[in-house]
Amino acid sequence: GQQLNQSPQSMFIQEGEDVSMNCTSSSIFNTWLWYKQDPGEGPVLLIALYKAGELTSNGRLTAQFGITRKDSFLNISASIPSDVGIYFCAGQSSGTYKYIFGTGTRLKVLA
């Protein structure tokens, strides 16, 4: 079945540093979504990507849809303490309602 590998699993960074995380798939997706989840809450949509090569920003967040359609990247610039949380990628293939989720990247920001 389809698998999504998300890395790194966790990151400890200093406030002000930039962060990069990525997801790779064993199959092609036509949609990539990036979410952030705080403890005890549902995932909140950060960025949605619909086309290969697409680069989209949301404030300090930038995400890219890989050209091969099998990967995606999320960058956070100038991290702040409220960036702490778990970041998930999700991919969707054509012709299905199913979204495949990554295992998440747990981000901790040290002030």
Add this chain to the structure above:
Amino acid sequence: ETGVTQTPRHLVMGMTNKKSLKCEQHLGHNAMYWYKQSAKKPLELMFVYSLEERVENNSVPSRFSPECPNSSHLFLHLHTLQPEDSALYLCASSPSDSLSSETQYFGPGTRLLVL
């Protein structure tokens, strides 16, 4: 405010109890989803409804029974659950009724503990 609400937020139940989780979306979406989120595991899709019709049943045990009376409401009826069913149950919705690229919006989840 995500536009997707879930009640209750927390639930403790015994293995012989019957309970229901409720989800409501205020976004005018046509598709609704139930996911199970367990510690250190990816989100597991359970059910998908499109225009009140179930379009996906991801090999979920029959002790979980979904119901979608209209496109704004989704229920998950629980009976004779097992301790390993303890998890965060998330509801989501997406705009389209067609198999196309759409974004999903999640509710806050119901934290379920089965004793």
